[in-house]
Structure formats: structure tokens, C-alpha cells
């Protein structure tokens with residue numbers, strides 16, 4: 218029925234769980250309330266069986282119904298087959314997760330659902346092993362919750378999957394990882410995907426033994442109901458009781474109607490294979506078994522089938538009716554405007570044609586209505602008639618409504634939004650002495666860990682030595698290995714560990730050792746974390762803090778500042794770029810009070826620079842989106858952030874010596890960027906502006922320029938061209954000279970600013986190099 222809806226043009230795309238029903242029913246029997254699912258687009262039967270998806274909701278998603286009550290998984294934002302449970306209430310606060318069947322919102326990229334499984338399972342481990350968390354009964358019953366993962370056979374070739382299997386074994390977390398094996402990945406058979414064509418066979422080395430920890434591996438045929446029930450129950454029991462991860466390889470599954478509504482499987486499956494699939498359809502085999510065992514008669518089963526068909530059809534019709542009804546008010550008001558316009562305007566014919574076009578559009582959408590009214594307004598441009606006002610109001614309303622429909626909830630909309638955290642200034646004792654910057658962070662983390670047992674920190678070298686720059690030094694000893702922990706070198710699943718833990722009520726600080734290695738985790742950051750609140754329209758959140766360090770120190774893969782990569786791919790995650798460790802500590806304090814997710818990039822070359830520890834180290838906060846003027850001036854505004862602040866401040870001092878007064882602004886956070894347009898005030902004063910950072914040309918500096926010149930409207934106040942300063946096109950070469958001649962330095966800043974002055978007053982500021 219779903220396929221038909223697509224072919225009839227009522228839906229755009231369809232992907233379904235046919236051929237994989239039976240193991241999902243068996244898996245649902247092992248699933249208990251409070252357990253978690255992290256799966257993919259084939260899991261419709263599992264969701265039905267859990268009672269977390271109604272037939273009507275299933276069709277509503279196919280039609281892209283934007284009403285969250287009709288389509289609770291994504292409110293029309295995700296294509297069908299992307300399931301989710303709403304884990305947050307209307308105010309964005311956690312529901313009682315223990316009483317949910319908690320399906321994490323699916324993503325389309327194959328294996329994209331896997332990294333977060335590490336954190337979802339890790340949370341159970343912490344809730345069980347850390348007695349301080351035993352009171353947290355909104356999130357866990359002492360870690361008894363099992364994570365049920367699902368993945369297709371072909372997707373097990375992805376690095377994410379293989380990385381995660383290893384991490385599960387290392388961490389010993391309660392995960393039941395099911396693989397739906399239908400021998401294909403779209404058109405490509407298993408020989409191309411998997412060594413020996415058999416994923417459970419090649420994973421045998423992970424099998425636990427009496428003396429070694431590992432995974433429990435199971436293999437079962439997807440049409441054998443009794444075996445499926447037994448194995449899923451056994452796997453869940455082992456995971457729940459012992460926190461041993463297990464992997465259930467479900468073979469001999471089929472794909473009855475092909476991969477999706479795009480393309481037909483007759484093109485790539487042989488006649489024999491298609492025949493085999495028909496004979497091994499798990500529903501057919503199930504039916505045979507029911508008859509054989511005399512659990513039901515043929516007539517009874519036929520009656521069930523007939524009834525099911527009728528139920529599904531009724532649900533489909535109801536969903537379609539509701540979808541169309543949701544369009545009706547906008548359609549009717551658009552029609553009313555067109556009617557009035559026809560009456561009032563002298564362009565009656567063309568307006569009538571427009572109306573007719575909309576009237577005769579099959580299943581008109583809001584975009585059809587918007588196009589029509591916008592075009593109508595163009596025809597009315599030379600007329601002074603009252604309907605124009607109504608038409609403009611209609612467009613404004615539909616814009617506002619559609620912003621809400623399609624653009625809300627990119628960040629937290631709850632009262633815990635990072636933007637709502639109260640700013641508290643750092644306070645200092647009069648005799649506060651200077652310490653290494655890393656000690657400021659250490660004091661901040663110490664205060665945080667002692668304040669809240671749900672705060673945890675992990676990453677490569679974070680545990681025993683307290684991170685490579687020692688901001689967690691001594692904190693593992695003080696708070697234990699469950700709170701401050703080393704991980705393997707596996708950036709993608711470190712982020713997954715953070716996402717999953719955050720989705721279960723913990724407050725993880727996940728560390729990526731150097732900013733350059735964020736690339737290894739980028740897919741999970743951009744596809745999963747960044748989109749989570751948005752793709753569920755505020756139904757789920759993962760308040761994860763990602764800590765990393767970068768911008769500048771030494772070497773091609775340790776000094777990077779790939780800001781445009783982050784800006785371009787991680788909207789939905791705030792991006793904080795503190796210039797020193799005190800500002801960084803203030804950001805950690807802000808974020809730990811909020812339910813947003815953010816990336817904090819500390820200055821790699823700042824850990825040994827001297828700073829004072831604020832007296833209120835655990836309480837002071839630095840607000841997001843509020844730039845700071847770190848040097849006042851009157852001639853040129855320089856907008857920068859992070860490690861560049863010190864370089865620009867140095868240049869500003871040198872410029873002062875030749876009579877140029879520079880105002881230096883540290884933007885502090887790139888996402889959000891200067892919420893109250895404060896940089897504009899500076900440009901209004903100086904009328905000249907330079908945007909400087911360490912990213913490549915056209916990257917972070919161009920972004921800041923667009924924000925200030927275009928968005929804040931600084932263009933109107935400029936007396937000189939706006940300029941940017943960035944690194945060279947390539948990564949920084951090794952050594953001090955490699956750095957100096959790749960990254961912007963004080964001399965570059967000096968020249969850029971000087972040239973701006975020289976442009977307006979060449980006599981006072983003659984060309985330096987002629």
C-alpha cells in the first residue's frame with residue numbers, strides 16, 4: 218500500500234520493512250519498557266510490535282504530515298521509515314525514560330545509527346556501577362536497560378560498525394546488535410560486501426570465552442520463529458544480567474518488493490533468487506509453521522489477513538484525509554484572496570488562470586499555494602487595491618508558519634537553552650596569583666565533577682594522565698574511573714559514546730584530542746548530533762559537550778583550524794572558540810547548566826600561559842553570542858577569535874606605535890554569532906573592518922564578514938573595503954617558519970590594518986613597501 222501511494226504521486230519516496238518482519242516480532246518480545254532501540258529504516262514491524270508506531274502515523278510520515286501529533290517521529294521532516302519515540306515533553310524537558318520504549322531517531326546514512334549505541338549502552342554501565350547515580354530513576358533502573366541495535370548486512374562494512382563492535386567488546390556494555398541479512402545492499406550481493414560473505418563468521422575473534430571478555434555471537438535464520446524468539450531472549454538476558462554485548466546475525470532474510478520505491482529488483486536479482494525469496498518470505502514460513510503446529514487453521518489465518526488489510530487500508534485513508542485537511546485552511550484562504558483579487562484587479566484573466574491552475578492541481582501543497590499568491594502579487598504591482606495587503610499578510614503568515622514547520626528546533630527551545638543561562642562574571646581575590654591556564658580548567662572540571670555525579674569526561678588520554686595537556690590531572694584519582702576515563706583511539710565512537718550517554722540523562726564531556734581529528738567523527742557529528750533536535754522537532758536531545766584543542770601549535774595535523782568545515786556541517790551544535798582557559802571554563806559552566814550541545818575549541822598554545830583562577834570558578838558563566846571588546850580603538854575594527862586574539866592584540870600595540878588606533882573584538886562564539894549585533898556599533902565608530910582568523914581563505918573569516926557586513930548591515934558604515942585575513946590555502950608546514958609563513962601573524966595583521974588607513978590617508982600612512 219505504501220508503495221502504491223508513492224507511485225500514485227501521493228508520497229515522494231517509500232522504503233519498507235517487508236521481508237524482515239518475523240525477527241522484529243521476536244526481538245520485540247525480548248525488549249522491555251525502558252530499553253532503547255537504535256536502528257534503521259527496516260524496523261517498522263519492531264516499532265509496530267512495541268506499540269510505538271500506529272498504522273496511521275506510519276502513513277502520515279509517508280505523506281510528510283507536519284503535525285507532530287499525526288507524525289510524532291519527525292513532524293514531517295524525515296522520509297518514511299525513520300522512527301523515533303518522543304523523549305521530551307512540549308517544554309523540551311525529559312520525560313520519564315524508564316517508562317518509554319525509547320527508539321532513538323533514525324538517520325539515513327548506513328551505519329549512522331551505530332556510534333551512539335556505544336553511549337546508550339555505556340550509560341547502563343555507569344548507572345549500574347556508580348552508586349551515586351542509583352537515585353536517578355527517571356533514566357535508569359540501576360543500569361538494567363538493554364540497547365537493541367539493528368543494521369543491514371551491507372552496512373556492516375562501514376568503519377563505524379567495525380569500530381563500534383570493538384568498542385562494545387572493550388567496554389562490556391548491554392547491547393543486542395541485530396543484523397538483518399538479506400544478502401544484498403540494494404543491488405550489490407554479499408560477495409562485494411563481506412569477507413567470506415558472512416559477517417558473524419568473520420567476527421568470531423570477538424567471541425567471549427571463559428577466560429576472556431568479548432561478545433556473544435549468535436546466528437539464526439530469519440524465518441525460524443522459535444529459534445528467533447529463543448535467541449533474542451537469551452541475548453537480551455545475557456546483556457541485561459551480565460552487561461555482555463551480543464550480536465545476532467539473522468540470515469536468509471528477503472526483500473520482497475525491492476530496496477525502495479526507486480528502481481526495481483528484477484534488474485539485479487536472478488529469477489532463481491527471486492523465486493527463493495518468495496519461498497523464504499518469513500511471513501510465509503511463519504504461516505506454514507502455524508499450520509503445521511496446528512496453532513491456527515487456514516481459514517483463521519485468511520480471516521486475519523483480510524482483517525489486517527482492511528485495518529491498514531482504513532488507517533491509510535484516515536492518514537491521507539488528515540494530511541489533506543491540514544492543508545485545507547491555507548488552501549481556502551489562498552483561494553479567497555485570489556477571488557477577491559480577481560474582483561478588484563484589472564488583470565482578471567491572468568489571475569483567473571492562476572486560480573484555475575491552483576484549483577486543478579492534484580493534491581495541492583503549501584508551496585503550490587505560495588507560488589500562486591506570490592505570482593498574483595507580481596501582477597498587482599502597479600495597482601492600488603486593498604487585497605494586496607491581505608495577500609502580503611498571507612505570505613507573511615505562511616512564512617512564519619513554515620519557519621515553525623521546517624526550521625524550528627535546530628537548537629534547544631527549552632528553558633535550559635544555552636542562550637538563557639544567566640551570565641555571572643568571574644570574581645577574583647585581590648591577591649589571586651597567576652597559574653598555568655590548564656590549572657584554571659582543572660579547577661573548573663574539579664568543581665563540576667564534585668557538584669554533579671552525572672557529569673563524566675572521557676577521551677584518549679583523559680583518564681590516567683588527565684589529558685595530554687593535563688586539565689584533568691588528578692581528577693580520575695579523586696572521582697574514580699567511571700567519571701574520568703580513558704578511551705581507545707576511536708574518535709567516531711567517542712562522539713557516539715557522548716551522544717548516547719547524553720541521550721540517557723548523563724552530562725558527558727567527550728574529548729577529541731586535537732581539532733584536526735574531528736574529521737574522523739564528522740559524519741556522526743553532522744548526521745546525528747547536529748540534526749537530532751531538528752529532525753525530531755524537539756522530540757529528542759543530546760546535551761553533549763565536545764572538548765577539543767586546536768588552532769595553532771605545531772605541525773600539519775596538530776595546528777589546524779578547519780572552522781569552515783565545522784560551520785558548514787555542524788549547525789545545530791554551538792561552536793565556541795574561547796581565547797583563553799578562563800573564557801573556556803566559563804563556557805563549560807554555561808553549557809553544564811544548559812541542554813544544548815556544543816563544541817569548545819581550546820587554544821592549544823594556551824595551556825601554559827598564565828591566568829588567574831576566578832574565586833567563583835565553578836559558578837561564573839560566559840554567555841554565548843556575546844562578543845567582547847578586548848581593546849578599544851577608533852580607527853579600525855578587527856574581528857577575530859581564539860588564538861588569533863593574542864596575535865591581533867600584539868599587532869594592535871605595534872599599530873598604536875605608528876598612530877593607528879585599533880579596536881579588537883573577540884567574537885568568542887561563532888555559533889551563535891553576536892546575537893545583539895554589537896560589532897556593528899564598533900564599525901559605526903571606526904568605519905573600517907578586518908576579519909581575521911586561521912582558517913583557509915573564504916572560510917571562517919568570510920563567514921564573519923557575511924554576518925557583520927550583510928546581516929548586521931555594516932556595509933552602509935564603511936569608508937574602506939571590508940577585508941579578511943586568513944591562513945594560506947594549505948595546512949601549516951612544520952617548524953616555526955612553517956607556521957609563520959602559513960598562518961597569519963602579527964606582521965600580516967599590521968599590514969592589513971595599515972593598508973586600510975593608507976587607502977584613506979596615503980600621506981599620513983605612506984606605502985610601506987614602495
Ligand SMILES: Cc1ncc(C[n+]2csc(CCOP(=O)(O)OP(=O)(O)O)c2C)c(N)n1
Nearest residue numbers: 259325326327369370371372399401402403
Ligand atoms: C553512507 C551511505 N551510503 C550509501 C547509502 C545509500 N544506501 C541506502 S541503503 C543502502 C544499502 C544498505 O544495505 P543493507 O545495509 O544490507 O540494508 P538493507 O536495505 O538491505 O536492509 C545504500 C547503499 C546511504 N544511505 N548511506
Ligand SMILES: [Mg+2]
Nearest residue numbers: 369370399401
Ligand atoms: Mg541488506
